[in-house]
Amino acid sequence: MASLDHSLLPRLNQTHLTPLLLVIRKVGLKVEGSQFTLEGSPFRIIAGTIDYFRIPRESWRISLRKMQAGGFNTLTTHVPWNLHEPAVGQFHFTGNIDLIAFITMASEAGLWVILCPGPYIGSDVDLGGLPSWLLKDPKMRLRTTYKGFTRAVNRYFDQLISRVAQFQYKRGGPIIAVQVENEYGSYYMDKKYMAYVKTALVSRGITELLMTADDGAHLKKGHLKNVLATIHMKNIKRETYEDLESIQGKSPILMMVYTANSFDTWGALRNIGNPHMLTKDVHEMFNLGFSLNFYMFQGGTNFGFIGGAQSSNGYQPVVTSYDYSALLTESGEYTSEYLEFQHFFHVLFIADVFSFVKPKSIQMTAYKPLKLLYFMTLWEVLPHLVQPSKSVKPLSMEQLPVNYGNGQSFGYTLYETTVFNEGFLRSRGHIQDRGQVFLDEKYIGVLDHSNDELFILRNRSKKSEVLRILVENQGRLSSGQDINKEKKGLTGDIYLEESPLRKFTIYSLDMGNMLIQRNLPKSWKVVTSYVLGPTFFLSYLKAGDPPQGTFIKVKGWQKGVIFINGQVLGRYWNIGPQETLYVPGSWLHSGVNEIMMFEELRGSLQIHFTEDAQLGMAFPRDISASGTIL
Known part of the structure; x- marks a missing residue:
């Protein structure tokens, strides 16, 4: 078993805190035969994923301390483009998406960093972290060298990489590796794309070890020459390791995504892993000399509307909790698995090296029920909102003239039109994702992915009525080639019998702070x-x-x-x-x-x-069935 050089843990010194005064290091993370080295000495990556945008900023420091106290030496984190550039050219790196503050806190906690800047990150977020305004371009081909996409990526990387480059290892910072895109082998719509992303990173000053990450079935398609290929646990077979060796020789194996679970979706039983198999597999990986990354170390919460969806078995939107049966709960509390792995790492390595002083538990409370509630209907609120849009035909959320011309990204959209007749209302698949239908203020029913027809029975004492369709974006697909089609709202004509409806008044209800406040x-x-x-x-x-x-x-x-x-x-x-x-x-x-x-x-x-999370009835998943270790 390869051993960890304990002298190579990141120091809590001034060099990490003031990058302009750093002592230049000579050698970063490298591949030397079948092992990693850092500054020339053997190094094993024991990493865990925490995505900063899913954890309240005020909790970052204690979560990172718990990671280091658990025996981990490296943090992995993803960078969501859609949160950092919500409108073209408008960049945000403050508050709960202050990436630099998060990286600095990781260094202060004694952790190295593997950065996953995308531009696509997957991670079960809306559109895999890509901004929805990209879809305004009718010719858009996401994750390709299509000029409309690369032009946007270049502008984003100009902002992002200029911020993170100074925190690389050789400049005295904690970033020891950077991932190139994510699981591109399963997408693979442009064989030139991965080389473009690599060049986009390197040309902007990324000099640390580059990695790709793919599952076993798509490993060969996703790799790049002279870039370390790492693997995700899905579809791992004995042939996967043979593929790795054919790609890059006797290199170290980094299990970049090792997970105890899968995300939960609305309307399904909760997924949980088998903790005994998790322990068995991790012990076996260490005996084989693997490095590994726990996905997730702490899953956190899909705050707001950032959760995406999957389509492997019909459209399935992700729930708000991203607890993921991680080693820390959604609220940051310890799990029995955390304590077990902390003990395992404690025994495996010299105890004095890791600060196994466990930070205090999170104190939750059950407040008394709130019995005095006030209400106001949506119909009463509408006159107090911003001016709605007018359009002859329906407009998708992405096409709406809101958000400085960038369209609507999240939330609900209300479509109103006048109808004079009755009959079957047919969506023909143009409602994405769930539309509640009203005549004036009377609820009629729902049109969604599984139901595309409703009968509209009019009040014949009225000459006309207002047909209202309240459409919710429940989360864009986070993976697969269909992400190119992921417009939301009304994405095409809606028909009353065989006639397309016209003359719409459209309200953007993004449910963001501006609307609520x-x-x-x-x-x-x-x-x-x-x-x-x-x-x-x-x-x-x-x-x-x-x-x-x-x-x-x-x-x-x-x-x-x-x-x-x-x-x-x-x-x-x-x-x-x-x-x-x-x-x-x-x-x-x-x-x-x-x-x-x-x-x-x-x-x-x-x-x-x-005071306790209640995440639903569980569906235990035997993770040994994934065939991770053979």
Whole structure:
């Protein structure tokens, strides 16, 4: 078994904190025969993934300390382009997406960093982390050398790489490796694309070890010459290791994605791994000399609307929790697996090297139920929103003239048109993803991926009625070649019988901070009985000093979105499996806090809390079936 050179743990010294005053190092992470070396000495990567955008910034430091205290020496993190450039040329690297602060905290915690800058990251996020405004181009071919795509990537990389390059190892920083794209072998729409991404990184100053990452079935298609190929656990067979050797000789093996779980999707049982098989496989990988990366070390939360979807068995959107049965829970609490691996690494390596002083547990609380609720229907709110768009034909979310001309990325879109007749309303697959249909304010039914037809029975005492379709983007596909088609809202004509509907008024309901914090009328009414949606509900939670985190129990509510002090917590849906939404203590104020819920169907009479996550009935998955170690 290859041993770790303990002298090569990142130091908590001034060189990591002030890059302009760094001592230049000579040799970074390299491949020497069948092992990694760092500064010329043997080095084994023991990594875990934490995506900073899924963890509250106030929790970053303690999560990273827990990683290092668990015996890990390296952090892996993905960079979501869609959050950093939400509109063309408008870049954000502050607050909860302050990548540089996260990298600096990792260094201060004694961790090296493997950076996954994309431009595509997968990671089960909306469009794999690509910004939806790319889809405004009708000729767009994502993840190819199509000029419209590379032009956008070049502009983004100019901003991103100029920020991270100075934090590379040879400049005194913690970044020891950079991943080139992600799992391109399973996409492979352009054989020149990966070489383009490599050049885009290197030409902007990336000098550390480059890696590709693919599952076993697509390893050969995804690799690049003179770039280390790493593997994801999916589709691993004995031939996979033979493919690795044919590509790059007797190189070290890095299991870049080793997971105990898979993500959960709405309407399905919860996935959990077999912890005994996880332990067995990890022990075996160490006996074989592998390096590895736990995906996820802490999964966190798909805050807002960042969760994507998969289409392997029909359209399946990802739930709000990204707990992932990781070594730390969604809220950052220890798991039994964390303690087991901490002990394993403690025995395997010299105990004095790792600071096995375990940071304190996270204290959660169950606040008293909120019994005083106020409500206002969506129809009452509409006049107070920004001016809607007018269009003869339906416009998809991406085509709307909002967000500085970049279209709408997330949330809901309301389409209104006048109808004079009755009959079958047919979507012909043009509703993406779920549309509630109303005549005036009367609920008619739902059109979605599985139902594309509704009968509209008009009130014949009226000459005409307003047909309203409230369409929710439930998450764009995060992988596969179909991501090029992932427009949302009404993506084409809607027909009443055989006639396409025309003359639409379109409201962009992105449910972002600007909408929620808009000065709404003072006409909130007290909830005294069940209220039908779509409706906004408002209540106030009093928290102590300091506020403690909690979980909102959504039992009794149907489907919608929760906001805490104007921030989008995430989606809930009574089809499960997720039954609670995590509320970070750092999102609460000492004193009075505003809780708002947008309920699509029917509201409840109270809001309940619990100190424990309830993520639904579990479907145990025997991860040994993946054939990871043969």
